[in-house]
Amino acid sequence: MNKNEIHDIVISKVVSLVDTLPEDKKFSVDQNTTLFGNGSSIDSLSLVSIIVDLETTFSAEYGLDISLTDDKAMMREKSPFESIKSLAEYISELVNDK
Amino acid sequence: MYTDKIVLITGSSRGVGYIIGKYFLDNNAIVIGLSRGASSIDNRNYFHYEVDLAQPDAITRVFKIIAKEHKRIDIVINNAAVLTSQYSMIMPLKNAIDMVQVDFLAVFLVARESAKLMRKNTYGRIINISSMAVSLEPIGDSLYAACKAGITTLANVMAKEYASMHITCNTVAITAIETDMLKQHSPSARTKIKDIINNLPVPRMAEADDILNVIEFFASERSSYITAQTIYLGGIN
Known part of the structure; x- marks a missing residue:
C-alpha cells in the first residue's frame, strides 16, 4: 500500500465526515486541512470518529490492525493529527512497520 | 416490537441474560448472544458466539x-458478570481479577465496540445491568459492588460522548432473581441474600418482568431523551 493510497483513504474519511455536517459547518478538504489543535475545523468527537473510521477501514478492508492513539502517537513532539498530510504520513509509517 | 432490531446480549446462555434474550426473540428481534459456554437458545433469529469476556483480545x-456478519447493532445489554462474595482480605487474587475483567473491563469494551457499529446508523441503546450491591454495599462484595458502581459511571460518561450519535447509555440495577445461578450459591450466601431481600423497601426477589419492564423502557425508540440514568429495582436508591 503506497502513500498516495493512504492519503486518499484519509481524505475520503474526512470528506465523509464533512458530508454529515450542517451547511454552515462544512469546510473544504485538502492535505493541509487541520484536524487537531489551533485552527482545527472539527471538534474532538469528530476527530475520534475519523480515527475509528480509519482503524476500522484498515482492519476490515486491508487486514491491517493499526492503533492510531497508542503511546507511540501520543508521545510524539509533533502530533500526527495536526493535518491530513501528517496523519497520512503517520499511517504510512505504521503500515510499513507491519 | 423489535422487528429488524439487532440486539447483543452478553451472558446470554443462562440467568438474567437468557431471560432477556428470550424476551427480545419473542418480540421479533435478532439476538446476538455472547457467553463463555455453548448456546442454550434454539431460535433461528439467535446467533451465538462463544467468547471469554475476561479476555480483551477475544x-x-x-x-x-459480528461487524462482518451482522453489519450493525441497535441495542446492547451488558449483562455478563461473575461474582465471588468474600471478605476482601481473603479474596483469591484470581477471582478478584476475573471480576474486574468481566464485570468492568468487558462492559467498557463491549460498549465501545458496539458504539463503533452504532454510530454508522446514528442510533443505539446501551444498557448496563448493575446490582443492588452498589447501593447496599454488602460485606464480602467490595470488588463486585465497586465494579458495578463503575459501570454506572461508564454509562454516564459514554452517554455524553455518544449523545451526538443518538446513542443512549443507561443502567438498571437489579435485585436478586431466582435463577439457576442463585441456586448455585452456598447455603450461607443464599441466607445472606435472603436477609438482604427481606430488608428491601419491597421485600421480595425480582421477577423477570420487573427487569424486562426497565429494559423495555431504556430500549424503546421513544427513550431517545433518556440517557445517563440508573434505575434501581425494589425501592433501593
Missing part, C-alpha cells in the same frame, strides 16, 4: 466477526 476479535 472481545475485539468477536466484534470483528
